[in-house]
Amino acid sequence: MIKMIGAKTITSISNSGRFARFIWKSLVVSLQSCLKSQTYPLIWTQMNIIGVRSVPVIMITGAFVGMTLAIQTYDQLKSMGLEEHLGVLINVSVVSELGPVLAAVMLAGRIGGALTAELGTMNVTEQIDAVRSIGTDPIRYLVAPRVLACLLLTPALIIYADLLGILGGYFVSVTQKGINSQAYWTFSASAVELWDVIIGVIKGFFFGAAIASISCYKGFTCKEGAHGVGRACTEAFVASFISILAINLALAMIFKAIYNTFWPIKSLVE
Amino acid sequence: MKRDDEKSADQVNNSNGLIVLKNITKKFGPNIVLNNVSLTIEKGKTTVVIGPSGCGKTVLIKHLILLLRPNSGEIYFKNKRIDNLNEAKLNKIRTHYGFLFQGGALFDSLTVAENIMFPIRQHYKITNSKEVEELVKAKLAMVGLDGFQNHYPANLSGGQKKRVALARAIALNPEVILYDEPTTGLDPIRADVINELILKLQRELGITTVVVTHDMTSAYKIAERIVMLHNGKIIADGDADHIHNHPHPIVQQFIKGEVGEDDLAVLRMSGTISKAQFLPRDFEQ
Numbered sequence: 001m002i003k004m005i006g007a008k009t010i011t012s013i014s015n016s017g018r019f020a021r022f023i024w025k026s027l028v029v030s031l032q033s034c035l036k037s038q039t040y041p042l043i044w045t046q047m048n049i050i051g052v053r054s055v056p057v058i059m060i061t062g063a064f065v066g067m068t069l070a071i072q073t074y075d076q077l078k079s080m081g082l083e084e085h086l087g088v089l090i091n092v093s094v095v096s097e098l099g100p101v102l103a104a105v106m107l108a109g110r111i112g113g114a115l116t117a118e119l120g121t122m123n124v125t126e127q128i129d130a131v132r133s134i135g136t137d138p139i140r141y142l143v144a145p146r147v148l149a150c151l152l153l154t155p156a157l158i159i160y161a162d163l164l165g166i167l168g169g170y171f172v173s174v175t176q177k178g179i180n181s182q183a184y185w186t187f188s189a190s191a192v193e194l195w196d197v198i199i200g201v202i203k204g205f206f207f208g209a210a211i212a213s214i215s216c217y218k219g220f221t222c223k224e225g226a227h228g229v230g231r232a233c234t235e236a237f238v239a240s241f242i243s244i245l246a247i248n249l250a251l252a253m254i255f256k257a258i259y260n261t262f263w264p265i266k267s268l269v270e
Numbered sequence: 271m272k273r274d275d276e277k278s279a280d281q282v283n284n285s286n287g288l289i290v291l292k293n294i295t296k297k298f299g300p301n302i303v304l305n306n307v308s309l310t311i312e313k314g315k316t317t318v319v320i321g322p323s324g325c326g327k328t329v330l331i332k333h334l335i336l337l338l339r340p341n342s343g344e345i346y347f348k349n350k351r352i353d354n355l356n357e358a359k360l361n362k363i364r365t366h367y368g369f370l371f372q373g374g375a376l377f378d379s380l381t382v383a384e385n386i387m388f389p390i391r392q393h394y395k396i397t398n399s400k401e402v403e404e405l406v407k408a409k410l411a412m413v414g415l416d417g418f419q420n421h422y423p424a425n426l427s428g429g430q431k432k433r434v435a436l437a438r439a440i441a442l443n444p445e446v447i448l449y450d451e452p453t454t455g456l457d458p459i460r461a462d463v464i465n466e467l468i469l470k471l472q473r474e475l476g477i478t479t480v481v482v483t484h485d486m487t488s489a490y491k492i493a494e495r496i497v498m499l500h501n502g503k504i505i506a507d508g509d510a511d512h513i514h515n516h517p518h519p520i521v522q523q524f525i526k527g528e529v530g531e532d533d534l535a536v537l538r539m540s541g542t543i544s545k546a547q548f549l550p551r552d553f554e555q
Contacts, residue, residue, distance in 0.1 A: 122377075129337050130375035134389045134442075135364035137357060141392075 022217045026143045027209075030151070033144040042145035050111050050146070051153030055160060061106045062161030065098050066090055066168030074177050084180060086173050087188035094165035096196040101248050103161035104207035107154060108240035112215040115146055116236040119219025120229040128220065138220075147212040154208030155201045162200060199255050203248060210243040287346075288313040288446060288478050289334050294343035296329055296502075303329045304340070305502035311446070316472050316479040318489045320513075321499035322524060327482040328372070330499060331448050334480060335367050336360050365393055368439030368447040368477075372454060374431040376423040382434050383419035386410065389441040409437040413467060429460035436467060440475075447471065449481040453488045465491050486525055490514075498524065 033039040069090045077083045119142060122128050131138040166188075173179045215236045222232035287310035296304040303326040311317055311334065321327050332338040333345060336352060345353040352363055376385050386406045396402055410416045413433040423431055432452060439447055449468065453461035465488050472479050472492075483489055489496055489510075496513045498506040498521055506513055506521045513521065523530055 125373060125378075126371045126375040127377055129332075130369070130371060130377070132337055132361075133335055133364060133367065133369035133371075134392060134438075135361040136389075136392045137361060 018221070019217055022139075022220070023213050025139055026147050026213050026216065029137065029139045030144040030147045033140060033148060039140070039145060042141070043148050046145045046149035047153055049114075050107075050149045051157065054107060054110055054153075054157055057106060057110060058103050058157045058161050059164045061102055062094070062099055062164035063168035065102055065161075066094055066165035066170075067172045069093055069098070069165075070169045070172035070177065074173070083177070084183040085187050086177070086179055087169065087184040088191040090169035090173070091166055091188045091192045092196060094169065095162050095192055096199050097248075097252075099162040099165050100158045100200040100203045100207065101244060103158045104154065104204070104211065104244045105241060107150075107157065107207070108211050108215075108237055108244065111150065112211050112236050112240045113233045115212065115215035116219040116222070116233045117229055119216055120222035120232045123220060123222050124224045124228065143213075143216045143220075146216055147209060150208040150212035151205055152208070154211070155204030158200055158204040158207075162197070195259065199251070202255075203251050206247045206251065207244050210247060211240045214239045214243060287311060288348060289480075290344075290346040290349075291330075291333060292344040292346070294330075294333060294340045294345070296326070296333065296338065297341050303502055304333070306343070307499075307502070307504060309497065309504065311478060311480055312495075313478050314476050315494045316468070316481065316492055317495045317497060318481045318483060318493035319497045319499055320484060320486070320489050320524065323484065325499045326502050327484075327499055328450055331450055331480060331482045334446075334448055335364060335369055337369075365389075365442055366445045368436075368442070368444035370432065370435050370439050370447065370449045370452055372451040374423070374435035376431055376435055376438070378423045380422075381419065382410070382415070382421050382423070382426070385423070385434060386438050386441050389438065393442060405441075409441055410434075412440070412471075413437045414463075427460075429456050429463060432456070432464055433467065436464075436471075440471065440477075443475075444477065446478040446480065449479070449483075451483055451485075452481060453483060453485045458487075461485065461488060462491075464488075468492050484524075486527070500524075 033043070070086060073089050074083060074086060077086055077089070119128070122142070128138050128142070131141055170181075170184060173184055174181050218232045218236035218239070222228050289311040291307060291309045294304050294307045294309075295302065307330065309330075319327050319330060329338060333340060336345065336355075340353060343353070344351055347363055347366070352360065355363070376382075377388065380388065383403070383406050386409050387402055390396070390402055390405065406419060407416055410418060413436050415430060415433050415437065418426070418430070418434070423434070426434065436452075447468075452464045452468065456464065468479060468481065469492055471477055479492075481488075481492060493510055495507070495509060497504055498513065498516075500520055505518055506516050508516070513525065516522065516525075520530075
């Protein structure tokens with residue numbers, strides 16, 4: 001029993017160390033790749049796969065988040081006579097929290113799974129060893145373009161999710177619930193600050209880096225066989241999902257502390 | 271005549287060796303796959319490593335190019351120790367090698383031409399793409415597959431995949447080519463095509479060749495030297511005649527392809543198989 005616990009502890013520590021080394025190397029090589037024009041075509045290709053092809057699904061996610069928020073909160077605000085403030089609640093939630101988090105979760109499912117499956121298959125069919133045998137660093141050739149594409153495009157995708165979330169909320173509030181359009185936008189504009197939008201976008205950089213590096217790591221360390229690749233994909237999604245939630249909490253605390261240092265707390269319902 | 275283990279020890283000190291493995295031990299968990307193995311690969315010669323499945327042949331060949339690092343021991347390339355180099359320095363050394371993987375390991379998202387261009391693009395700044403196309407054409411012609419440039423690996427047969435992988439392996443004009451089970455999974459005719467290609471490359475380009483195989487027909491045809499690995503140790507080392515007449519019972523059993531007494535004992539212990547065992551009850555007559 002003690003032997004088993006000891007062995008599991010050693011395995012966990014060595015896996016954590018391996019993951020930390022992989023992340024560090026990926027980030028260093030990604031930064032170096034930014035300066036090498038040879039890598040740009042690879043980054044461009046990944047941007048197309050990761051970013052451009054994710055736009056529809058991210059927009060749909062954002063729109064549904066906005067619409068659902070409007071439906072869920074309307075009755076409560078109406079009972080207090082504050083239904084014209086509905087836009088405040090929807091837009092602040094979408095822009096700073098729900099938009100970035102749900103867009104990132106959607107990306108973890110769509111991109112993270114695909115990255116892990118692709119690199120995992122390359123690993124078990126010795127294609128990653130083939131890259132190494134040719135004298136090329138597989139982190140530079142395979143990981144860095146994916147990390148950079150994810151890092152740069154997740155914030156852009158979050159802006160799309162925010163935009164559609166705002167429009168989705170507006171659509172339900174104004175056309176379904178009969179809220180005055182001008183009042184909706186006026187209250188929203190007074191409550192949503194540039195700071196809220198920036199927070200959401202900054203979160204996107206962290207989420208993108210986490211999704212790409214976790215997924216690539218799981219692909220690189222995937223065990224042999226169809227079962228191994230499938231398991232790696234599941235682990236990649238679960239790990240990415242938990243990381244997104246943890247990073248979101250950490251960043252929310254940090255940004256809140258920064259905001260409170262420079263600005264007084266502002267009531268959203270005045 | 272020297273014993274095989276004495277011969278291996280002498281060869282470690284032989285400075286003519288292009289690649290030298292010195293007392294290499296490799297473990298995976300509690301399993302010792304290579305146990306204090308010493309081997310010298312001589313320049314311009316074809317060395318074939320034989321042995322039963324799971325004896326550590328692929329692990330050995332991956333150590334020659336440092337795709338795996340040993341737990342202990344030293345590896346030299348051109349008299350320079352390479353097992354202690356970091357990956358960046360090793361990548362430069364690896365450009366002197368070509369590696370043919372067991373399954374080909376072609377990049378399935380790239381066409382045949384792009385696969386062969388890959389090493390060239392990685393190591394040279396391409397200014398004239400026409401020149402690279404000519405080079406790809408020449409490499410494909412060497413393996414008899416000119417005209418397949420725009421095919422994807424998924425559309426090729428097993429033998430064609432290995433030939434394309436070989437064209438990729440020689441793209442950088444390497445000094446050494448390592449072949450991991452080049453004839454496995456191919457019919458006898460396709461296997462012989464690969465053997466002829468290995469001989470052709472060795473003869474025309476003078477490339478140092480290391481082949482890992484358990485196909486004795488192939489080994490006898492291409493080898494100038496045969497090394498037999500068993501339970502992580504070299505048990506025989508010499509030319510084809512030496513191996514053919516080797517007194518070691520395991521060597522004789524392997525080259526003749528005979529089942530051993532131990533394996534037979536296991537089969538006897540598993541009991542008698544009656545025909546009824548294979549019939550589902552519902553269909554019994």
